[in-house]
């Protein structure tokens with residue numbers, strides 16, 4: 001497995017406090033377990049590392065001897081994803097593990113002992129869920145900030 005992280009992506013994930021080793025860990029775990037969602041040759045995988053759930057968005061090419069992954073982005077959130085609340089709308093994502101279409105829906109999200117429903121991509125079959133980048137970096141980051149402020 002060869003993992004390429006372009007310079008501009010290294011810069012972005014550095015700002016987000018994500019380490020290169022975390023990115024490799026997420027991809028290697030996803031590729032060995034096949035737990036990820038895919039859209040064409042785009043892959044979205046996640047792993048809980050420390051206090052955060054780290055996501056890596058990457059493209060995969062199968063070479064003759066090994067797979068090559070090119071990292072497009074990485075991000076994280078601190079809310080913990082729980083049970084699927086609903087799965088309502090079609091998405092273009094496919095759960096690689098189940099080989100079933102993943103849906104847009106809502107998942108119970110817990111942070112600082114408070115649980116709320118939030119939007120996510122879900123697989124009704126294996127009950128796993130993923131938060132896309134714009135939601136994690138905008139909406140969830142704002143919610144986490146609010147909770148931290150209330151607690152402070």
Ligand SMILES: [Zn+2]
Nearest residue numbers: 095098123126
């Ligand atoms: Zn699944």
